Amino acid sequence: MGIVSLLLLLMVFESTGTSTAQMVPAMFVFGDSLVDVGNNNYLEISLAKANFPHNGIDFPSHRPTGRFSNGKNSADFLAEKLGLPSSPPYLSLVHNKSTNFLAGVSFASGGAGIFNGTAQIFGQSIPMTKQIDYFAAVREEMVEQLGETGAEKVLSTALFAVVIGSNDILGHFSSDSNSSSGSGSGGATTTTAEQMVSSMIVTIEQQLKRIYDLGGRKYAMIGVGAVGCCPTQRARSQTMECNAVANHWATEYNRGLVLVLEQLSSELHGFVYSYFDTYTAFSNFIQNPSNYGFKEVKAACCGLGTLKAQVACLPISSYCSNRSDHVFWDLFHPTEAASRLFVGMAFDGSGQFASPVNLRQLIAA
Template identity: 55%
Template sequence: MDNSSSSMSLAILLMTLFMFGFSSSKAQMVPALFVFGDSLVDVGNNNYLPISTAKANFPHNGVDFPNKKATGRFSNGKNAADLLAQKVGLPSSPPYLSLASKNASAYMTGVSFASGGAGIFNGTDQKLGQSIPLTRQVGYYEKIYQSLVQTLGPAGVQNRISKSLFMVVIGSNDIFDYPRNKSNIPQQYVDSMVFTLKGLLKRLHSSGARKFVFPAIGAIGCIPSERLKSQTEECNEESNSLALKYNEGLKSMLQELKSELKDIAYSYFDTYAVLQNIVQNPANNGFSEIKAACCGLGKLKAKIPCLPLSTYCPNRRDHVWWDLYHPTEATATILVDTIFDGPLQYTFPMNGRQLVAI
């Protein structure tokens, strides 16, 4: 078979996959899930960044993951990206950097571009050495989109991409980075975050994205590393205040974007309110420890991160936080359950299941 025949056969195969779905799962609800964001949804991209210290590809991470394997997820088990993929009947979207040299078939059910330390702004990873900021994540997606267009044609790609989900979990690292940028007042800073994000979303829209899932920033002032700053172990109200200001701006911006781009749909998830409910009513949600991390060392197990030399709690289900920054799989499960099937109180203007059905 000559090269032209081989290329044509590959194109026919890929078009068939696009038309009939790459996964054989009867539960598959969307063609693909593309994930953008930070360590909350990183599934291993940072494993491929040589000078990054924001890595989790070692024990005790993954202690509850299949085969007890540490894969680069900042969690004892699955994170929110994995859990959302399960909801829609897809395998977890693989890390982009593990697939960068492969052909279009590798991108069929989605890709994760998320990277620990990443922010809306470039440079939020200065303490950690290296990450893939959101601007570059969007650039990587645009490359994938163009390669698919070249192989399958604009109509075939758009038919599939327009039905796919785009999950964007970003902003916490920008809030943590605010002390380096205090020349801006808080409102100016979060307004700039929102403005920058809007431009990046328009780029995604230009490359086919139509359905977005937007978890807002959670009560990040209440994570163990922030409580550690207080002798009384209280939440850091400055961080929480910035998160709330940003969330208000994000919600307004999404409404504006919908008025400008009529063909998009989105689900905004009030992570902050749901996390606050968990922290304020832990027993109702099956938790007994809301302040300390499960894995780490020192006060609140937050003085030393979750490293192989650290200790970890025997029952991860009763801890809200896995390490000094990140939630346990149990917490992430509650969040994703609410994203997908939650009421209007937490999901605006619709939940994930309703977004998928459009």
């Protein structure tokens, strides 16, 4: 490694703030609106945006940032745990002609899914396949700056957070005409839920292998939550109960994902992971809200109509004053309070929530 490459590598560990408080050199984030920190702001025709009030009302700037939240989201809290600044949106760096990728980048995009066509209803998003394409371009730039050995050193110790899959499942159950067997999607497809989930599992395995081939070794894998219990799904039922069928297929996907992770860790040298069981954590919030400081588990904080879930969180919508009491900010997304708890459980939680190790143990290994 040349002296210039060595100096650049030292900059990753020193000038960007690496110290005893910083646990990894960088974090790369792949996923959907649960961890989008502003990429969709740069998509011209996308309807999946949060760059308007009342989003961001509790963010430090008290302004919307493109996060689908009243404040910070899980990507922000995970970065804080790691001693890093939040990974910037990839498209913001491209827009500003920056190649400052060394401390991490976020590729996450609201509406994104494992499948390329998941977000068609929103007009535009960055699907997982394209997010990995962007990461490949970032890796090339890192090699230019650090050399091959330097880039591999950073990537092998960086954390790769993957939060994807909810939109694929919710998209399948977006129509009132879905049956109790989970087949169909409002007549738009003949794919059954079982076929869809099987395809999701095969596809995510291929995508993780691509990231591995590009240098990723440590993975924070976030399972799909109890999507059938989000306000928009409850509001479709006269009883306002959770959509049990959607929840069933979320658990089936999670089960398949765990098997994929176990297989990859045995097949790919250096592949290590922590899987966070979002479904169980979310279910605990819903079943025992007072244990976690919540009072409202069904209705969104921001929106209009039944459970504030018939109109999204728009400037014309009303919003609650007691946001920390709510599990849900809008018709799909958790509040800042819920996101903070999720990350705490993933980072330091027991085997009930994080396996085979939690994130702190994964990073220390």
